[in-house]
Amino acid sequence: MHDDTVHKVLVTGATGFIGRALRPALLARGLGVRATTRHLGRAPRQGGEEWVEADLLRPETLGPALEGMDAAYYLVHSMGRGGEDYREQERRCAESFASEAARAGLERIVYLGGVAPRGTPSHHLESRLAVGERLRAGPVPTVELRASMIIGPGSTSWRICRDLALRLPAMVLPTWMRSRTSPIALEDVVRALTDALEVPLKHGEWFDLPGPEVLSGREILERIAAQRGLRPLMVRLPVLTPRLSSLWLKLVTSADYAVARELVAGLTQDLLPRDARYFELTHHPPRIPFDEAARRTLAAEAAQPAHRRGFAARAEHWVERLGPHLQRA
Ligand SMILES: NC(=O)c1ccc[n+]([C@@H]2O[C@H](COP(=O)([O-])OP(=O)(O)OC[C@H]3O[C@@H](n4cnc5c(N)ncnc54)[C@H](OP(=O)(O)O)[C@@H]3O)[C@@H](O)[C@H]2O)c1
Numbered sequence: 001m002h003d004d005t006v007h008k009v010l011v012t013g014a015t016g017f018i019g020r021a022l023r024p025a026l027l028a029r030g031l032g033v034r035a036t037t038r039h040l041g042r043a044p045r046q047g048g049e050e051w052v053e054a055d056l057l058r059p060e061t062l063g064p065a066l067e068g069m070d071a072a073y074y075l076v077h078s079m080g081r082g083g084e085d086y087r088e089q090e091r092r093c094a095e096s097f098a099s100e101a102a103r104a105g106l107e108r109i110v111y112l113g114g115v116a117p118r119g120t121p122s123h124h125l126e127s128r129l130a131v132g133e134r135l136r137a138g139p140v141p142t143v144e145l146r147a148s149m150i151i152g153p154g155s156t157s158w159r160i161c162r163d164l165a166l167r168l169p170a171m172v173l174p175t176w177m178r179s180r181t182s183p184i185a186l187e188d189v190v191r192a193l194t195d196a197l198e199v200p201l202k203h204g205e206w207f208d209l210p211g212p213e214v215l216s217g218r219e220i221l222e223r224i225a226a227q228r229g230l231r232p233l234m235v236r237l238p239v240l241t242p243r244l245s246s247l248w249l250k251l252v253t254s255a256d257y258a259v260a261r262e263l264v265a266g267l268t269q270d271l272l273p274r275d276a277r278y279f280e281l282t283h284h285p286p287r288i289p290f291d292e293a294a295r296r297t298l299a300a301e302a303a304q305p306a307h308r309r310g311f312a313a314r315a316e317h318w319v320e321r322l323g324p325h326l327q328r329a
Contacts, residue, residue: 013075098138136204152186
C-alpha cells in the first residue's frame with residue numbers, strides 16, 4: 001500500500017450516508033472508484049465512478065465486483081432490518097466478503113464500524129463489532145475504524161438529535177440522554193477513511209475515531225438548538241424507558257423508526273472512544289468542533305429542503321419562528 005500500487009478501490013454501501021461522501025473524496029485523490037449497490041437502476045448517473053450490482057448476502061455477486069481492485073471499503077449494515085437473524089446475516093456477509101476479497105487478491109479492507117461500550121453492547125453494536133472481528137480475522141489486512149455519532153446531512157443519529165432539538169419547544173428527557181458520546185464531523189470521518197489506505201498495518205487493526213469533545217445527549221440537543229437561537233425546556237423523566245422513548249421518537253423525527261430504535265438501545269450507556277492515536281498516526285488536522293459541524297450540517301440541509309415536509313417539519317418551522325419569542329416572554 002505504500003508503493004503507490006493502490007489505484008482502484010471498491011466502495012460497498014456506496015449509496016449510503018458515508019459512501020456518498022467518500023466517493024468524491026477518493027476520486028479527488030486520483031483513485032479509480034467502483035461503487036456497489038443492490039439496485040443498479042437507482043445508482044446516480046453523474047460522478048466519475050463505475051457502478052456495479054452486488055449484494056453481500058449473495059456471495060456470487062462479490063467476485064465480479066472485487067475483480068481488479070486493490071482495496072475495498074466495507075460500509076454495509078443491516079441495522080433496522082428487524083428480526084433476530086440480522087446479526088447472523090451480518091456475520092455471514094463479513095465472512096464471505098473477507099474470503100472473496102482474498103480470492104481477488106486485495107491488499108486492504110477498510111471497515112467503518114461502531115465504538116465498543118465499556119458495558120454490554122446493544123444487539124446492533126455487538127453485531128458491528130462482530131463484523132469487524134470477522135474482517136480482521138480474514139486473510140486481507142483490515143483497518144477497522146470505530147465512530148460513535150457522525151455529524152453530517154443524512155446521518156440518522158444526527159437527524160434524531162436535530163429533530164428533537166428544533167421541533168420541540170419543551171421535552172421530557174429520558175435517562176439515556178445523560179449518556180455521553182464523542183460526536184465527530186463527517187468531513188473528519190471521510191479524511192480518516194481515505195487515510196486508511198496508507199496507514200502502516202501489521203495485519204488487522206482497529207482504531208477509535210473520537211470527535212474533539214465529549215458531550216451528553218442533553219448537551220448535544222442544547223448545542224443544536226442554540227444554533228437557531230432556541231433554548232427548549234428539558235425536564236428529566238426517569239420512567240421513560242428506551243423502548244417508550246423510541247416510540248416517542250417515531251412522532252417527532254423523520255429518521256427511520258427501526259434504525260432509531262436500535263440507535264437508542266445503544267445509548268443506554270456512555271459510548272466513549274478509547275483514544276485518538278489514529279489521528280496522531282495519520283497527522284490528521286485539528287478535528288472540527290461540534291458547533292461548527294452542526295452549523296455546516298444545518299446549512300447543507302437548508303439547501304435541500306426535502307426534509308421539511310410533513311407535520312413534524314411544519315412544527316419545526318413554527319418552533320423556529322416563535323421559540324425565541326416564547327423563551328423571552
Ligand atoms: N451513520 C452514522 O452515524 C455511523 C456512525 C458510526 C458508524 N457508522 C458505520 O458506517 C457504515 C456505513 O453507515 P451509513 O450510515 O453510511 O449506512 P446507510 O446510509 O444506512 O447505508 C447502508 C448501505 O448499505 C448497503 N447495503 C445494505 N445491505 C446490503 C447488502 N446486503 N449488500 C450490499 N450492500 C448493502 C446499502 O446499499 P444499497 O441499498 O444501495 O444496496 C447502503 O448503501 C456502517 O458500517 C455503520 O456502522 C455509521
